[in-house]
Amino acid sequence: MSALFPWLDWPSTAVPSSLNQPILPGWSFLTVNEANSSAPDTEKRIVAQDSYGRQIGRLMDVVDLLVREAEKTHPDLSGVKCVQDLAELKARIDEAKAEAQKNRQDRLIEDLLALKRQDGGKFAAVIKAVSLP
Structure with a gap:
Protein backbone atom coordinates (compact mmCIF):
# COMPACT_ATOMS: atom_id res chain seq x y z
CA MET A 1 0.00 0.00 0.00
CA SER A 2 2.82 2.41 0.83
CA ALA A 3 4.25 1.98 -2.70
CA LEU A 4 1.00 3.25 -4.17
CA PHE A 5 0.42 5.91 -1.47
CA PRO A 6 3.83 6.99 -0.13
CA TRP A 7 2.32 9.80 1.94
CA LEU A 8 0.82 7.15 4.23
CA ASP A 9 4.35 6.44 5.51
CA TRP A 10 4.85 10.03 6.72
CA PRO A 11 5.73 10.31 10.36
CA SER A 12 2.79 11.36 12.52
CA THR A 13 4.66 14.53 13.50
CA ALA A 14 4.42 15.81 9.92
CA VAL A 15 0.65 16.05 10.11
CA PRO A 16 -1.02 18.24 12.72
CA SER A 17 -3.32 16.48 15.14
CA SER A 18 -5.94 19.21 14.78
CA LEU A 19 -6.61 21.97 12.30
CA ASN A 20 -7.94 25.11 13.93
CA GLN A 21 -7.65 28.53 12.34
CA PRO A 22 -9.59 31.64 13.29
CA ILE A 23 -11.55 33.22 10.46
CA LEU A 24 -11.06 36.83 11.59
CA PRO A 25 -8.10 36.97 13.98
CA GLY A 26 -8.20 39.99 16.25
CA TRP A 27 -11.88 40.64 15.63
CA SER A 28 -14.62 40.24 18.16
CA PHE A 29 -18.30 40.68 17.72
CA LEU A 30 -19.80 43.27 20.01
CA THR A 31 -22.61 42.12 22.22
CA VAL A 80 0.42 68.62 27.63
CA LYS A 81 0.83 64.83 27.32
CA CYS A 82 -2.84 63.99 26.82
CA VAL A 83 -3.09 66.63 24.08
CA GLN A 84 0.01 65.20 22.39
CA ASP A 85 -1.37 61.66 22.74
CA LEU A 86 -4.67 62.71 21.18
CA ALA A 87 -2.88 64.45 18.29
CA GLU A 88 -0.75 61.34 17.67
CA LEU A 89 -3.81 59.06 17.81
CA LYS A 90 -5.72 61.31 15.42
CA ALA A 91 -2.75 61.38 13.03
CA ARG A 92 -2.54 57.55 13.03
CA ILE A 93 -6.28 57.26 12.44
CA ASP A 94 -6.20 59.85 9.63
CA GLU A 95 -3.28 57.98 8.03
CA ALA A 96 -5.15 54.66 8.25
CA LYS A 97 -8.25 56.25 6.69
CA ALA A 98 -6.18 57.76 3.86
CA GLU A 99 -4.50 54.41 3.20
CA ALA A 100 -7.86 52.62 3.18
CA GLN A 101 -9.23 55.19 0.75
CA LYS A 102 -6.21 54.76 -1.54
CA ASN A 103 -6.66 50.96 -1.42
CA ARG A 104 -10.33 51.33 -2.39
CA GLN A 105 -9.38 53.64 -5.25
CA ASP A 106 -6.69 51.23 -6.44
CA ARG A 107 -9.20 48.35 -6.40
CA LEU A 108 -11.70 50.48 -8.31
CA ILE A 109 -9.10 51.29 -10.96
CA GLU A 110 -8.15 47.61 -11.25
CA ASP A 111 -11.82 46.65 -11.60
CA LEU A 112 -12.40 49.32 -14.26
CA LEU A 113 -9.35 48.23 -16.23
CA ALA A 114 -10.53 44.61 -16.06
CA LEU A 115 -13.98 45.67 -17.25
CA LYS A 116 -12.41 47.66 -20.09
CA ARG A 117 -10.48 44.55 -21.21
CA GLN A 118 -13.53 42.29 -20.90
CA ASP A 119 -16.30 44.51 -22.23
CA GLY A 120 -15.49 47.91 -23.72
CA GLY A 121 -19.17 48.80 -24.07
CA LYS A 122 -19.97 48.26 -20.40
CA PHE A 123 -16.78 50.11 -19.46
CA ALA A 124 -17.83 53.11 -21.57
CA ALA A 125 -21.30 53.06 -19.96
CA VAL A 126 -19.78 53.06 -16.46
CA ILE A 127 -17.41 55.89 -17.32
CA LYS A 128 -20.31 57.87 -18.75
CA ALA A 129 -22.42 57.20 -15.64
CA VAL A 130 -19.72 58.52 -13.28
CA SER A 131 -18.52 61.42 -15.46
CA LEU A 132 -19.25 64.90 -14.23
CA PRO A 133 -21.50 67.05 -16.46
Whole structure:
Protein backbone atom coordinates (compact mmCIF):
# COMPACT_ATOMS: atom_id res chain seq x y z
CA MET A 1 0.00 0.00 0.00
CA SER A 2 2.82 2.41 0.83
CA ALA A 3 4.25 1.98 -2.70
CA LEU A 4 1.00 3.25 -4.17
CA PHE A 5 0.42 5.91 -1.47
CA PRO A 6 3.83 6.99 -0.13
CA TRP A 7 2.32 9.80 1.94
CA LEU A 8 0.82 7.15 4.23
CA ASP A 9 4.35 6.44 5.51
CA TRP A 10 4.85 10.03 6.72
CA PRO A 11 5.73 10.31 10.36
CA SER A 12 2.79 11.36 12.52
CA THR A 13 4.66 14.53 13.50
CA ALA A 14 4.42 15.81 9.92
CA VAL A 15 0.65 16.05 10.11
CA PRO A 16 -1.02 18.24 12.72
CA SER A 17 -3.32 16.48 15.14
CA SER A 18 -5.94 19.21 14.78
CA LEU A 19 -6.61 21.97 12.30
CA ASN A 20 -7.94 25.11 13.93
CA GLN A 21 -7.65 28.53 12.34
CA PRO A 22 -9.59 31.64 13.29
CA ILE A 23 -11.55 33.22 10.46
CA LEU A 24 -11.06 36.83 11.59
CA PRO A 25 -8.10 36.97 13.98
CA GLY A 26 -8.20 39.99 16.25
CA TRP A 27 -11.88 40.64 15.63
CA SER A 28 -14.62 40.24 18.16
CA PHE A 29 -18.30 40.68 17.72
CA LEU A 30 -19.80 43.27 20.01
CA THR A 31 -22.61 42.12 22.22
CA VAL A 32 -24.89 44.75 23.63
CA ASN A 33 -27.12 43.46 26.41
CA GLU A 34 -28.46 44.32 29.84
CA ALA A 35 -25.07 43.49 31.38
CA ASN A 36 -23.23 46.28 29.58
CA SER A 37 -25.95 48.79 28.68
CA SER A 38 -28.88 50.28 30.55
CA ALA A 39 -30.79 50.54 27.25
CA PRO A 40 -29.51 47.79 24.92
CA ASP A 41 -32.30 48.22 22.34
CA THR A 42 -31.55 51.92 22.02
CA GLU A 43 -27.81 51.31 21.83
CA LYS A 44 -28.24 48.64 19.15
CA ARG A 45 -30.34 51.05 17.10
CA ILE A 46 -27.76 53.84 17.45
CA VAL A 47 -24.81 51.59 16.57
CA ALA A 48 -26.69 50.20 13.56
CA GLN A 49 -26.97 53.77 12.27
CA ASP A 50 -23.61 55.16 13.43
CA SER A 51 -20.80 52.81 14.44
CA TYR A 52 -18.77 53.40 17.58
CA GLY A 53 -15.85 54.29 15.34
CA ARG A 54 -17.87 56.97 13.58
CA GLN A 55 -19.15 58.32 16.91
CA ILE A 56 -15.68 58.47 18.43
CA GLY A 57 -14.25 59.95 15.24
CA ARG A 58 -16.73 62.81 15.33
CA LEU A 59 -15.89 63.48 18.97
CA MET A 60 -12.16 63.39 18.20
CA ASP A 61 -12.60 65.90 15.40
CA VAL A 62 -14.44 68.30 17.71
CA VAL A 63 -11.93 67.87 20.56
CA ASP A 64 -9.07 68.44 18.11
CA LEU A 65 -10.76 71.61 16.86
CA LEU A 66 -11.31 72.84 20.43
CA VAL A 67 -7.69 72.13 21.36
CA ARG A 68 -6.40 74.01 18.30
CA GLU A 69 -8.61 76.98 19.18
CA ALA A 70 -7.50 76.87 22.83
CA GLU A 71 -3.84 76.77 21.76
CA LYS A 72 -4.27 80.23 20.22
CA THR A 73 -4.60 81.71 23.69
CA HIS A 74 -2.72 78.98 25.59
CA PRO A 75 0.28 77.94 23.42
CA ASP A 76 1.67 75.76 26.23
CA LEU A 77 -1.37 73.46 25.83
CA SER A 78 0.36 71.63 22.97
CA GLY A 79 2.97 70.41 25.45
CA VAL A 80 0.42 68.62 27.63
CA LYS A 81 0.83 64.83 27.32
CA CYS A 82 -2.84 63.99 26.82
CA VAL A 83 -3.09 66.63 24.08
CA GLN A 84 0.01 65.20 22.39
CA ASP A 85 -1.37 61.66 22.74
CA LEU A 86 -4.67 62.71 21.18
CA ALA A 87 -2.88 64.45 18.29
CA GLU A 88 -0.75 61.34 17.67
CA LEU A 89 -3.81 59.06 17.81
CA LYS A 90 -5.72 61.31 15.42
CA ALA A 91 -2.75 61.38 13.03
CA ARG A 92 -2.54 57.55 13.03
CA ILE A 93 -6.28 57.26 12.44
CA ASP A 94 -6.20 59.85 9.63
CA GLU A 95 -3.28 57.98 8.03
CA ALA A 96 -5.15 54.66 8.25
CA LYS A 97 -8.25 56.25 6.69
CA ALA A 98 -6.18 57.76 3.86
CA GLU A 99 -4.50 54.41 3.20
CA ALA A 100 -7.86 52.62 3.18
CA GLN A 101 -9.23 55.19 0.75
CA LYS A 102 -6.21 54.76 -1.54
CA ASN A 103 -6.66 50.96 -1.42
CA ARG A 104 -10.33 51.33 -2.39
CA GLN A 105 -9.38 53.64 -5.25
CA ASP A 106 -6.69 51.23 -6.44
CA ARG A 107 -9.20 48.35 -6.40
CA LEU A 108 -11.70 50.48 -8.31
CA ILE A 109 -9.10 51.29 -10.96
CA GLU A 110 -8.15 47.61 -11.25
CA ASP A 111 -11.82 46.65 -11.60
CA LEU A 112 -12.40 49.32 -14.26
CA LEU A 113 -9.35 48.23 -16.23
CA ALA A 114 -10.53 44.61 -16.06
CA LEU A 115 -13.98 45.67 -17.25
CA LYS A 116 -12.41 47.66 -20.09
CA ARG A 117 -10.48 44.55 -21.21
CA GLN A 118 -13.53 42.29 -20.90
CA ASP A 119 -16.30 44.51 -22.23
CA GLY A 120 -15.49 47.91 -23.72
CA GLY A 121 -19.17 48.80 -24.07
CA LYS A 122 -19.97 48.26 -20.40
CA PHE A 123 -16.78 50.11 -19.46
CA ALA A 124 -17.83 53.11 -21.57
CA ALA A 125 -21.30 53.06 -19.96
CA VAL A 126 -19.78 53.06 -16.46
CA ILE A 127 -17.41 55.89 -17.32
CA LYS A 128 -20.31 57.87 -18.75
CA ALA A 129 -22.42 57.20 -15.64
CA VAL A 130 -19.72 58.52 -13.28
CA SER A 131 -18.52 61.42 -15.46
CA LEU A 132 -19.25 64.90 -14.23
CA PRO A 133 -21.50 67.05 -16.46
